[in-house]
Amino acid sequence: MSMEFYVPCLFGLEGLVGDELRRLGMDAVRAENGHVRFSGEAADMARANVSLRCGERVLVELGSFPAESFDALFEGTRALPWERFIPRAGAFPVKGHSLSSALHSVPDCQRIVKKAVAARLGAKYGVEWLPENGETYQIQFSLMKDVATLWLDTSGAGLHKRGYRPAAVAAPLRETLAAAMVTLARYRGKGDFCDPFCGSGTIAIEAALSAKNRACGLRRGFAAEKWTTLPPEIWQTARREAMDREFAGDYRIYASDIDPKAVALAKQNAERAGVADLIGFSVADATKFSRETERGVIVTNPPYGERLMEKRDAETLYRQFGAALRGRENWKLYLLSSHTEFERSFGREADRKRKLYNGMIKCDLYMYDRL
Numbered sequence: 021m022s023m024e025f026y027v028p029c030l031f032g033l034e035g036l037v038g039d040e041l042r043r044l045g046m047d048a049v050r051a052e053n054g055h056v057r058f059s060g061e062a063a064d065m066a067r068a069n070v071s072l073r074c075g076e077r078v079l080v081e082l083g084s085f086p087a088e089s090f091d092a093l094f095e096g097t098r099a100l101p102w103e104r105f106i107p108r109a110g111a112f113p114v115k116g117h118s119l120s121s122a123l124h125s126v127p128d129c130q131r132i133v134k135k136a137v138a139a140r141l142g143a144k145y146g147v148e149w150l151p152e153n154g155e156t157y158q159i160q161f162s163l164m165k166d167v168a169t170l171w172l173d174t175s176g177a178g179l180h181k182r183g184y185r186p187a188a189v190a191a192p193l194r195e196t197l198a199a200a201m202v203t204l205a206r207y208r209g210k211g212d213f214c215d216p217f218c219g220s221g222t223i224a225i226e227a228a229l230s231a232k233n234r235a236c237g238l239r240r241g242f243a244a245e246k247w248t249t250l251p252p253e254i255w256q257t258a259r260r261e262a263m264d265r266e267f268a269g270d271y272r273i274y275a276s277d278i279d280p281k282a283v284a285l286a287k288q289n290a291e292r293a294g295v296a297d298l299i300g301f302s303v304a305d306a307t308k309f310s311r312e313t314e315r316g317v318i319v320t321n322p323p324y325g326e327r328l329m330e331k332r333d334a335e336t337l338y339r340q341f342g343a344a345l346r347g348r349e350n351w352k353l354y355l356l357s358s359h360t361e362f363e364r365s366f367g368r369e370a371d372r373k374r375k376l377y378n379g380m381i382k383c384d385l386y387m388y389d390r391l
């Protein structure tokens with residue numbers, strides 16, 4: 021039975037997520053502001069969860085209706101087929117947000133949605149009290165300009181949590197954003213790939229996963245995997261299909277950082293991701309970048325001067341990094357920074373720029389087609 025799915029994503033990545041879904045063969049893919057929709061069956065939902073690199077989670081849409089009053093919200097919510105997914109013992113917490121709507125109190129909306137779903141399920145299962153001692157079916161709602169939309173979250177932990185980066189690190193880059201940078205750099209496993217400010221190794225690890233065409237969700241579980249109302253074999257099929265699509269090859273991926281602790285952590289993370297053998301790690305100063313290969317691509321995320329260093333230090337670092345790279349005509353650079361003076365310090369204007377968000381920090385991806 022066809023369903024509507026909704027994939028939230030970081031602003032600026034809608035087009036990439038749409039392309040990913042189309043490559044996975046999904047129908048009716050529509051990229052909108054901050055999310056992408058598609059249609060499909062339960063098996064497609066499992067495939068999207070297992071394989072997406074740049075999307076944040078996969079929600080199944082129950083329905084959408086005008087809701088200017090609590091009554092309308094209650095009736096509209098109760099009319100949706102919740103029993104199709106939530107069994108008698110299912111726990112169904114509710115969260116959501118409201119923007120430009122008469123119903124602006126999120127806790128009140130949460131209470132109404134909860135009551136309406138409980139009324140629906142109670143009537144369907146012929147009980148007055150639902151134990152909620154089973155698996156979790158997280159309900160999410162949005163009220164946007166007085167229109168309510170309701171979903172169930174099939175992913176659980178966000179899809180950026182691949183399972184390889186458990187340790188908390190300073191100023192980490194979200195995995196989905198690192199994957200997007202690798203995709204935008206069009207790295208497909210050919211030539212040298214370097215991240216000379218690797219920190220916990222996220223960009224190099226995502227590059228290795230992408231070069232191998234390894235699905236990012238192979239090593240983690242998903243909320244809907246425990247849902248008794250879905251066919252269990254869809255998950256095994258999604259993982260098997262993803263593994264069948266993997267490539268094998270010799271890749272030249274290099275990750276370095278001036279901080280030996282960061283390099284040690286990056287190595288551990290790469291091991292957990294199963295790609296340590298594909299990445300050459302070293303402790304090195306990026307301002308003395310010395311790779312002699314004739315062509316390659318650098319995808320990197322140096323300190324911005326907001327969280328790790330003072331702005332001036334960052335500017336000096338960018339200037340020295342720019343000087344170290346000059347003259348490498350066949351090298352490309354994709355560098356993410358929130359520092360507004362990056363280009364001036366680096367010494368050259370980027371060929372293209374793209375606005376991206378690293379969490380709440382507005383950044384630019386500076387793209388140089390040659391150095």
Ligand SMILES: C[S@@+](CC[C@H](N)C(=O)[O-])C[C@H]1O[C@@H](n2cnc3c(N)ncnc32)[C@H](O)[C@@H]1O
Binds near residue numbers: 278
């Ligand atoms: C914003 S963090 C990178 C975070 C990384 N993308 C991640 O996902 O964890 C910047 C990194 O640059 C490193 N760094 C600072 N100055 C450096 C230099 N001169 N050469 C190499 N690395 C440097 C810091 O140690 C830090 O790990």
